[in-house]
Amino acid sequence: MARLSRLIGRLLDLMMGLSCLLILAMMLIIVADVGLRNMGGRGLPWSNEISEDILYLVTLLAGPWLLRQSQHIRVDILLRALPPRVAWQLEWVSDLCGLACCLYFVWYGWRVTAASYATGAVSIKTLIMPEWWLLVPLPIAFLVFSIEFVFRMHRLAAAERAPRTEAVSAS
Amino acid sequence: MIMSWQMAALLLLGGSTAFLFLGMPVAFSFIAINIIGAFLFLGGEAGLAQIVRNSVVSVMNFSLTPIPLFILMGEVLFHTGIALKVIDGVERLIRRVPGRLAVVAVVAGTVFSAISGSTIATTAMLGSLMLPLMLSRGYHPTMAAGPIMAIGAVDMLIPPSALTVLLGSLSGISISKLLIGGIVPGLMLSVAFVAYIVVRAKLTPSLAPPTPFEQRSRWESWRLFLVYAVPLVGIFAVVVGAMSAGIATPTESAALGAFATIIMAMLYRAMTIEALMKALKGTTVISGMILFIILGATTFSQILSFSGATEGLVSAIIGQGLSTFAVVALMMAILIFLGIFVDQVSMMLITLPVFMPLVQKLGIDPIWFGVLFLICMQLGLLLPPHGLLLMTMRGVAPPEVTMADIFRAVVPYILMSLLLLVLLLLVPSIATWLPSVLG
Numbered sequence: 001m002a003r004l005s006r007l008i009g010r011l012l013d014l015m016m017g018l019s020c021l022l023i024l025a026m027m028l029i030i031v032a033d034v035g036l037r038n039m040g041g042r043g044l045p046w047s048n049e050i051s052e053d054i055l056y057l058v059t060l061l062a063g064p065w066l067l068r069q070s071q072h073i074r075v076d077i078l079l080r081a082l083p084p085r086v087a088w089q090l091e092w093v094s095d096l097c098g099l100a101c102c103l104y105f106v107w108y109g110w111r112v113t114a115a116s117y118a119t120g121a122v123s124i125k126t127l128i129m130p131e132w133w134l135l136v137p138l139p140i141a142f143l144v145f146s147i148e149f150v151f152r153m154h155r156l157a158a159a160e161r162a163p164r165t166e167a168v169s170a171s
Numbered sequence: 172m173i174m175s176w177q178m179a180a181l182l183l184l185g186g187s188t189a190f191l192f193l194g195m196p197v198a199f200s201f202i203a204i205n206i207i208g209a210f211l212f213l214g215g216e217a218g219l220a221q222i223v224r225n226s227v228v229s230v231m232n233f234s235l236t237p238i239p240l241f242i243l244m245g246e247v248l249f250h251t252g253i254a255l256k257v258i259d260g261v262e263r264l265i266r267r268v269p270g271r272l273a274v275v276a277v278v279a280g281t282v283f284s285a286i287s288g289s290t291i292a293t294t295a296m297l298g299s300l301m302l303p304l305m306l307s308r309g310y311h312p313t314m315a316a317g318p319i320m321a322i323g324a325v326d327m328l329i330p331p332s333a334l335t336v337l338l339g340s341l342s343g344i345s346i347s348k349l350l351i352g353g354i355v356p357g358l359m360l361s362v363a364f365v366a367y368i369v370v371r372a373k374l375t376p377s378l379a380p381p382t383p384f385e386q387r388s389r390w391e392s393w394r395l396f397l398v399y400a401v402p403l404v405g406i407f408a409v410v411v412g413a414m415s416a417g418i419a420t421p422t423e424s425a426a427l428g429a430f431a432t433i434i435m436a437m438l439y440r441a442m443t444i445e446a447l448m449k450a451l452k453g454t455t456v457i458s459g460m461i462l463f464i465i466l467g468a469t470t471f472s473q474i475l476s477f478s479g480a481t482e483g484l485v486s487a488i489i490g491q492g493l494s495t496f497a498v499v500a501l502m503m504a505i506l507i508f509l510g511i512f513v514d515q516v517s518m519m520l521i522t523l524p525v526f527m528p529l530v531q532k533l534g535i536d537p538i539w540f541g542v543l544f545l546i547c548m549q550l551g552l553l554l555p556p557h558g559l560l561l562m563t564m565r566g567v568a569p570p571e572v573t574m575a576d577i578f579r580a581v582v583p584y585i586l587m588s589l590l591l592l593v594l595l596l597l598v599p600s601i602a603t604w605l606p607s608v609l610g
Contacts (some may be wrong), residue, residue, distance in 0.1 A: 019459070020451035023239050030236070032425035034419065051422065052231040059230045059240070059466050062459030072196035073460050073514050077557055079194040087194070096193040101202040105223065112223045121507055163194065167460065 005151050011144070012065040019061040023127035026054040053134070060141035064148045068148045070166040091163060095153045102146040109139030174211070176483025183208055183475050186522065197517050198467030208474035222470050224358060229469030230462050233422060234340040238288075239458035240425035241331035242361035244406075245287025247432045253399060254296055257282055263387065270372030270379040273318045274365050276301045280322030281361045281453035282400050284329035284493065285407035286432065290552060294323030294560045298567035309380040312572045313580035314371070315582035320560045320577075321364055324552040327515075328357035329543055330411055331425065334515055337461060338544060342523050346421045347414045348606035353520030353540045354411070355605050356591055363587050370581075399439075415609035434528040464516050470482045472524035473533070485528045495533045499540065500596060502526055503547055510551020516557070518548060539595075542602035546592045553581050553588070 029047045037043035066072050079087040113135040121131040156164070172181075175263070183204060191202035202222075209218030248254050261279040268274050276297050283293045297319045305315035327334055330350035339346030372379040410428040413419040419427065436442035475481050486499060509518050530540050552560045555578045564577050595601050 016452070016455065020448065020455050023243065023451055023458070024447075025242055026236070026428050027243065027426050030240075030423060031430045034423050034427060052233055054241075055235055055462060056227065056231045058455065059459060059462040062455050063463045066456065066459050066463070067196075069456075071456055071460060072198060073464065073516065074194055074196045074200075075191045075513050075517070076194055077512055078192045090194055094193050094199075097190070097193075097195055097203050098199045101199050101206065104206055104219070105202075105226070108219055108223045110198055112220050114471050134229055134231075135223075138223065145522045166196075 001154060008144075008147060008151065009068065012148070015061040015144070016065040019058040022054045022061070026051050035154070047167050049126045056134075057137060060137050063141060064144045067145065067148050067152065070164060071159035073167050076163060076166065079163035082163075084160075088156070088159075088161045091156055092153070095149060095156060099146060099149040099153075102142045102149055105142035106139045106146060109135065109142060113139060116149055174478065176479040179212070179478035180475075180480035180484055182211075183471070183478060184521065187471070191513060191517060196465045197514065201464070201468035201471050201520065201563070204472060205470045208478065209470060212474050212478040213470075225468050225470045225473070229466050232340065233420075234346060235336070235462065235465070236422040237331070237336045237425035238333045238461060239348070239454050240422070240429045240455050241288030241333050241336065241451060243285070243429040243454040244331060244425075244432045245289050245292050245367055246453040247429070247436055247442075247447075248283070248286055248403070249296055250446045250453065251436040251439070251443075252457040253403070253436060253439060253441055255300070256399040256439075256602065258297075258300060258393055258479060260398070260400045262384075263392045263394075264396050267385055268369060269376070269381075269384055270314065270368040272301065272305045272310065273314055273368045273372070273379055273383075276305075276318045276423065277322045277361055277364045277368065280319070281325070281329070281358070282404060284322070284326040284357065286331070286403045286428075287326060288331045288333040290323045290326040290560060291563050292453075293326045294563045295322060295567050298322065298564050299435040302564075302568055302572070305379075306569065306572070308382045311378045314368070314378040315580075316564055316568060316572060316577055316578035317584055318364055318368060320553060320558075320564050320581050321587075323560045323563070324540050324549045324584075325360050325364075327549045327552065328353040328360070328421065328542075329352065330407075331428065332545075333457070333461065334548065335545060336421065337465075338519055338541060338548075341465075341519050342527050342537070342541065342544075344541045345606075348538050349541045349545075350421065351411060351415055351606045351609055352538050352602045353545055353568040355601055356542060356546060356595060359601070360587065360591055363591070364584065365474060367583060367587065402435055403432075406435070411609075415606075439502065461516055464520070468520045471520060474521055475524045481524055481528060484525050485532065488529060489532060495535060496596070498529060498533060498545065502529070502540075503543055503592065503596070506544065506547035507550055507554070510547060511554050513551075515548045515551060518551065519544075536599060536603060538606050539602050543592065543595055546588060546595065550585065550588050550592070553585050555581070 006016060029050060033047035035042040113132050116135055117132040123129050123131045123134055187204040190203050205222055209222050213221055226420055258279045262275045265271055265275050279292055280297055287293055301319060302315050315365060335350050335353060336346055339349045406428055410424045414421055414424040418474060506518060530537055552558050561577050561581060565574060
């Protein structure tokens with residue numbers, strides 16, 4: 001289990017590294033677009049659309065890593081006020097709900113993607129691409145999320161009978 | 172499914188609050204209530220598939236792109252060490268003022284605010300650098316910790332601010348005008364903080380004993396400020412200027428600002444691959460936290476609206492016959508109350524679906540409302556016992572500073588923020604004047 005967890009950890013690091021590079025790329029694309037337009041050119045007409053796609057990918061790529069690092073924001077005021085053992089039990093409830101949400105996204109995400117593929121739906125903005133290209137990252141990312149939730153519960157089982165310390169804000 | 176709007180509101184608002192308090196990550200709390208809500212109110216199976224489609228397009232939203240870019244500006248500043256030079260630069264200039272180091276913290280914090288989109292980063296930075304220095308010079312812990320937390324919170328008002336972009340994106344209020352609208356109230360708070368520190372230190376010198384400073388030539392006194400702080404404020408001016416003049420969208424301004432910050436760090440020979448990667452990682456962490464909540468919560472307002480809860484709540488509030496002013500004051504009171512318990516992103520997601528229809532129906536100036544909203548969120552960062560910046564300060568403060576010291580330290584600044592809120596309620600032009608002149 002520990003070896004498998006490390007292996008997934010490496011995958012999460014890789015996904016996180018990729019999202020960092022995507023943010024850098026997004027900045028450079030927008031700057032290039034503004035620069036080219038102000039030099040009298042057409043700029044990069046696809047820059048808006050690609051920036052939007054990058055935001056979406058960054059969210060999905062970084063999400064599972066943030067879960068492993070306990071960096072998803074939550075409200076822990078009640079957990080801190082309850083007896084540690086009860087709070088630890090609530091952590092289980094919360095993790096099971098989280099896992100159920102992820103599995104929902106895997107299942108319905110996959111169904112929506114498959115339906116889009118079957119009908120040959122196309123996304124037409126500046127760029128034209130099959131719609132399923134945009135849909136398919138969602139179930140994949142939530143599959144990784146689901147796996148990480150299982151490891152998260154495994155860690156909880158071995159942890160002190162008390163609430164976890166996690167991020168409480170992103171401001 | 173037929174359900175009274177009261178039941179629907181209780182289920183959706185109460186359910187999301189229950190999941191939040193259960194300690195589930197905010198995003199998953201909203202996903203869970205959305206799944207239940209979509210099944211009940213959006214046509215069962217079809218509603219469940221709709222959530223997937225909504226989630227995909229939720230963050231593919233051009234109005235959200237400034238968020239990571241604004242955060243990147245601040246992260247570059249901190250990870251390249253330029254922030255330290257700015258503090259040094261300010262410290263060399265502020266000399267014969269009572270409570271000198273506390274004033275330095277506020278002024279340096281204001282300069283950071285103009286380039287950083289993250290309140291935690293500003294508070295942690297100033298807390299870890301200025302707090303030990305002030306304590307070692309005999310400052311009372313309340314005099315040392317208070318200004319740092321207070322100015323950290325002001326970072327949210329002064330652009331660039333990631334949360335302001337989010338507020339604009341979620342509420343439909345002009346992001347440019349909202350960013351610009353935060354400038355005057357933010358600066359007013361900075362000035363009020365400095366005035367308070369000076370008066371307090373003058374009346375009770377033991378709180379902030381006079382500190383020695385090195386005698387330097389005029390050029391040496393100004394050099395760091397001119398070399399490091401002024402160009403950064405220049406970037407801020409270009410970002411805000413380009414946005415307000417309509418030359419660039421908030422996204423383009425943010426990208427240019429982030430790019431200029433990186434180039435400037437290179438010119439200072441402060442940029443390394445390691446620093447850039449750290450800055451990008453810090454950016455991805457904060458952006459990922461915010462964007463993932465948006466992805467999870469995106470269908471919430473739609474379900475609330477479909478269930479009839481939004482319309483029911485809005486009609487019930489309007490039906491009370493309250494004046495517009497009273498409704499705004501009530502909304503602010505709710506926000507301040509929520510700020511005691513929940514984070515800023517959740518505050519927006521829970522309240523905006525009901526507040527924005529009220530703003531539209533009552534003809535409330537959205538910029539005024541948005542800036543008031545920002546001040547309430549800023550207050551939420553400081554309110555005991557769970558204010559985020561109090562916790563951030565606890566994390567970086569030396570052990571001799573107790574939690575009680577931190578609570579006491581922040582009280583005067585909370586009162587000043589509340590005063591500003593009241594002033595803004597009475598004189599809306601404080602918030603709307605600059606956006607109307609520049610916009």
